[in-house]
Amino acid sequence: MSQTRFSGVLAPVITPFTDNLRPDSQRFIKHCNWIVTQGANLAVFGTNSEANSLNLAEKIHLLEELVMAGVNPEKLMPGTGCCALSDSIILTKRAVELGCGGVLMLPPFYYKGVSDQGLFDFYAQVIESVADDKLHIYLYHIPPISQISISLGLIEKLAAKYPINIAGIKDSSGDWNQTQAFNDLAIENFAVFCGSESFLLQNMRTGGAGCISATANVNPSAIMGLYKHWQDSGAEQRQKDLNKIRIIFQAYPMIPALKAATAMYGEDSEWVRVRPPLTKLTDEQYSDLSRELSSADFQMPDL
Amino acid sequence: MSQTRFSGVLAPVITPFTDNLRPDSQRFIKHCNWIVTQGANLAVFGTNSEANSLNLAEKIHLLEELVMAGVNPEKLMPGTGCCALSDSIILTKRAVELGCGGVLMLPPFYYKGVSDQGLFDFYAQVIESVADDKLHIYLYHIPPISQISISLGLIEKLAAKYPINIAGIKDSSGDWNQTQAFNDLAIENFAVFCGSESFLLQNMRTGGAGCISATANVNPSAIMGLYKHWQDSGAEQRQKDLNKIRIIFQAYPMIPALKAATAMYGEDSEWVRVRPPLTKLTDEQYSDLSRELSSADFQMPDL
Numbered sequence: 001m002s003q004t005r006f007s008g009v010l011a012p013v014i015t016p017f018t019d020n021l022r023p024d025s026q027r028f029i030k031h032c033n034w035i036v037t038q039g040a041n042l043a044v045f046g047t048n049s050e051a052n053s054l055n056l057a058e059k060i061h062l063l064e065e066l067v068m069a070g071v072n073p074e075k076l077m078p079g080t081g082c083c084a085l086s087d088s089i090i091l092t093k094r095a096v097e098l099g100c101g102g103v104l105m106l107p108p109f110y111y112k113g114v115s116d117q118g119l120f121d122f123y124a125q126v127i128e129s130v131a132d133d134k135l136h137i138y139l140y141h142i143p144p145i146s147q148i149s150i151s152l153g154l155i156e157k158l159a160a161k162y163p164i165n166i167a168g169i170k171d172s173s174g175d176w177n178q179t180q181a182f183n184d185l186a187i188e189n190f191a192v193f194c195g196s197e198s199f200l201l202q203n204m205r206t207g208g209a210g211c212i213s214a215t216a217n218v219n220p221s222a223i224m225g226l227y228k229h230w231q232d233s234g235a236e237q238r239q240k241d242l243n244k245i246r247i248i249f250q251a252y253p254m255i256p257a258l259k260a261a262t263a264m265y266g267e268d269s270e271w272v273r274v275r276p277p278l279t280k281l282t283d284e285q286y287s288d289l290s291r292e293l294s295s296a297d298f299q300m301p302d303l
Numbered sequence: 304m305s306q307t308r309f310s311g312v313l314a315p316v317i318t319p320f321t322d323n324l325r326p327d328s329q330r331f332i333k334h335c336n337w338i339v340t341q342g343a344n345l346a347v348f349g350t351n352s353e354a355n356s357l358n359l360a361e362k363i364h365l366l367e368e369l370v371m372a373g374v375n376p377e378k379l380m381p382g383t384g385c386c387a388l389s390d391s392i393i394l395t396k397r398a399v400e401l402g403c404g405g406v407l408m409l410p411p412f413y414y415k416g417v418s419d420q421g422l423f424d425f426y427a428q429v430i431e432s433v434a435d436d437k438l439h440i441y442l443y444h445i446p447p448i449s450q451i452s453i454s455l456g457l458i459e460k461l462a463a464k465y466p467i468n469i470a471g472i473k474d475s476s477g478d479w480n481q482t483q484a485f486n487d488l489a490i491e492n493f494a495v496f497c498g499s500e501s502f503l504l505q506n507m508r509t510g511g512a513g514c515i516s517a518t519a520n521v522n523p524s525a526i527m528g529l530y531k532h533w534q535d536s537g538a539e540q541r542q543k544d545l546n547k548i549r550i551i552f553q554a555y556p557m558i559p560a561l562k563a564a565t566a567m568y569g570e571d572s573e574w575v576r577v578r579p580p581l582t583k584l585t586d587e588q589y590s591d592l593s594r595e596l597s598s599a600d601f602q603m604p605d606l
Contacts, residue, residue: 021388021428047413052386052387052411052413052414053386053387053388053411053413053414054387054389055359055385055387055389055390055393056358056359057389058387058389082358083355083356083386084355084356084357084358084361085324085356085578085579086357086358086360086361087358090358107580108355108356108579108580109412109413110350110355110356110412110448110449111355111356111448111580111581112447112448112450114580114581115580115582117582118579118580118581118582119579119580121579121580121582122579122580124579125324125579144415145413145414145415146413147415147450148580275388276388276411276421276422276424276425276427276428277410277411277414277417277418277421277422277424277425277451278414278417278421279418279420279421279424
């Protein structure tokens with residue numbers, strides 16, 4: 001049975017905070033709507049969303065607000081993998097109830113050196129507790145931060161037992177050989193997203209589904225441009241243009257830099273706030289980033 | 304102004320689960336009471352408690368149940384450091400309201416490579432949100448698992464700004480030089496706990512406050528024996544005897560092994576369950592552990 005899968009470009013949407021560091025749902029909705037008008041989908045509660053600095057109640061509230069505001073839930077792939085099994089089950093269940101097209105699931109990331117069996121049990125508990133064919137899980141492989149790898153064997157075992165629920169993977173290893181190996185898995189309809197648009201052309205040529213990338217928060221239409229035209233003659237040039245912008249952002253702490261750019265181009269200084277343990281860009285970093293983006297003719301149209 | 308500080312031995316209390324993997328408050332209360340009768344205090348919600356596999360509501364519920372069951376809150380040092388600032392504030396506030404003698408606070412541990420300023424901001428936000436002189440924070444340094452270090456500079460800065468609230472540290476680095484460095488800090492009344500009883504004698508001789516150790520779940524009275532008699536002639540032998548037991552447990556995954564021993568000696572097989580991503584001991588490991596503990600004349604009196 002063929003299942004609906006995500007494809008294209010998704011932004012791990014940055015999360016704005018009010019001056020008392022609470023999630024700012026109005027700015028959040030506005031930014032989500034902007035990303036959608038630029039052609040991308042919404043991987044809210046990703047690493048770049050500071051999702052692990054938000055608690056369960058805050059995430060559920062933001063998700064409900066988004067859907068109530070009219071954002072199409074089929075465009076939503078919220079991050080629902082938490083340290084605690086109980087949080088992961090509750091959040092995943094709510095995402096499915098709200099009609100989200102999929103969920104992006106980190107493995108539990110506090111305990112290190114855990115076994116594939118333990119990780120299998122974790123995902124199995126969530127899947128069996130939610131017990132809904134509409135649950136489509138995209139596994140989230142980001143060992144530089146989570147310190148927990150999702151092995152090929154684990155994916156095969158999960159997909160064999162839960163073929164309807166295991167929909168794909170996001171690979172943020174930063175290692176193309178790893179992304180290639182995920183694409184090579186003999187699992188029907190398994191959607192592989194690279195975690196940076198730097199690998200987007202390569203991923204599309206290898207049969208991948210698209211990318212879920214930090215910079216899709218600020219540069220979504222250009223990234224979508226490559227996604228749509230990857231088979232066209234100008235694709236290599238599009239990839240080079242994307243890389244040029246990516247490299248500017250990568251020279252800064254990514255999350256504060258994305259928020260700084262959103263503040264600059266949206267003329268809304270409220271956007272610069274981050275929750276501890278992150279810190280916002282220094283004034284000097286902010287000015288440098290602004291100058292570099294201007295020099296590169298960077299735009300965030302209609303923000 | 305001199306503040307009350309914890310000293311002695313604390314157990315990071317293991318958390319029992321029912322057959323549907325919910326926290327089992329009755330067995331939890333019973334085990335806490337047993338540890339207290341053996342002379343140790345209760346660092347509930349530590350690493351060995353699978354605390355990061357529990358969510359906020361589960362932790363608050365267990366803490367309330369403990370206090371309602373008559374456990375003296377002054378003996379409680381719950382772990383309240385979570386990934387999310389919001390969870391950390393809510394849980395810490397509740398611990399203080401319930402009269403807990405202190406809290407053990409992990410730094411936020413998802414984002415890696417964060418700055419001391421970001422960690423300072425995190426702890427400062429918790430302290431200023433709780434806003435209570437009865438909040439006594441023991442910082443939790445466990446880089447092998449959290450992957451986030453608490454630097455000497457960070458501690459000095461926190462203690463200078465919040466001298467009443469910053470009470471001490473638990474060092475689970477496994478590196479004696481690090482524990483020594485924490486003891487050498489020129490901060491008045493700063494209580495340094497080693498994270499394993501293997502360092503207890505050394506820590507007491509260096510001016511430390513005691514230990515918070517996994518095996519205090521199963522061997523509390525012997526560890527308390529060394530704490531009470533560290534200046535006596537038999538102290539070296541006591542340390543050797545403790546090490547002998549510690550080494551047996553360390554050869555297994557620690558949390559499942561502690562639960563297995565509690566199941567064996569309490570004749571209560573319900574205790575073996577763990578939450579994913581952990582897995583319980585295999586039958587073979589369980590038998591091996593049982594045989595080794597018997598050979599060492601290990602006891603859990605009155606369990």
